Amino acid sequence: LFEYVQDYLIEKLNSWIYENVDLILHSVFNLENCKKLRDYCLEFICKDPLPFMSSEIFPLIKKEILFCLLQRDDLSIEEIIIWDYLIKWGIEQTPGLESNKAKWNEENYQALKKTLNQFIPLIQFVKISRADFFDK
Template sequence: MDDNKLLQKLSQNLLEILNDDEYCDITIEVGDDPYVKVFRAHMNILNYRSSYLRRVLSTIERRNDEPLIHIKLPNIILPEIFQIILRYIYGGRLSLEEYDALDIIKILVAASELSLQELVDYIQSFLTKNKADWMEQNFNLIYQTSFEKGSFLELQKYCTNLISNNPNKIFKSLDFSTTPEKLLILIIQNDNLQMTEIQVWENVLKWGFAQNPGFPSDPSNFSKDDFTSLKNTLHQCIPFVRFYNLTSKEFFYNVVPYKKILPKELYMDLLKTFLDPDSKPIDKPKPRKGTNNSSETSSSKYQVLIKF
């Protein structure tokens, strides 16, 4: 019998112990009203498999007249997820292929809560290797999850790389409209962003429209209140758009229609820069890495079209 078969037999026996109530000495309450489930388990196994549970158990004084110790887990862990985790604690195996990606994220969070670092590492590796497409489509969830927990270093690295190298995938994700403002700012202020500046501006506008459903698609049909709302929405983002790296044509067709949402001083300086070939902004930002931005400040083709 090879080592693998021996381990499989050991795993099977330990799972049989989990399913046998005769020697259980602890009950674990999981969930919140009205969905609560109580699991039976063995302190010795929990103590050696989870440092979190070891800390919890070390604070409990067991009385002789109590046949079972009772503990309650944080409400963040769902009963159906803890059942999966508990089988892993006993059997040492977990086939992630059996679960959808969202459940795997829930298992990851629960494993972190229970200080099962080897399982946390295993799940992160599985996600990056097998669920990359799903994570791109649900980037906000992955980003928020990974940075809420300091132990999700592999997911954090995945998010950072995607922001720098493939931002288009984030902007095209299913949940882009719900992207937190702080995350959007983090993306657009990145010097290594692999996008032209006009693409950055278009996506900032797209996000702004998503936060204000019901806006006309054409800014010429905006009301004064519409412009005010959009200006307030994008107030924190606009300083990180590198307008000076646009071409004159891009500035005229894509920025001028939204001039009312820009700070007045910025808009006037942009006009001066694009209308006067001899005018140069003092602190013109550098083009982003990998882009070919080049402002047509010397072009006169579109200058006569710009209206104040």
């Protein structure tokens, strides 16, 4: 039954999937029976990740989903943009951080570092220019 439902969604309702990819991904990500739908959603995001990353939902996605996306080789977006949205995600995920970085202290930066620590190895910093990195 799971196979049939996944096939039906992918073949007949793919525009609905596109509109609700974040909700679907959150719902099926850890369900092994829904691997086909999960992979379809991940592939869809990877083809054009900017709409997903720039959405209001992105800072709230589960770290497991973000980790899975950043591990992929087919994420079609510049590394500096990934880094920028990862920082925004980290700020949202770190309790007590406000958006105004000018008011941050050393503890705030350490808290953000702790939140982002597992993601740092997934960023290809060699693909980011010094100027871009400094500006972000």
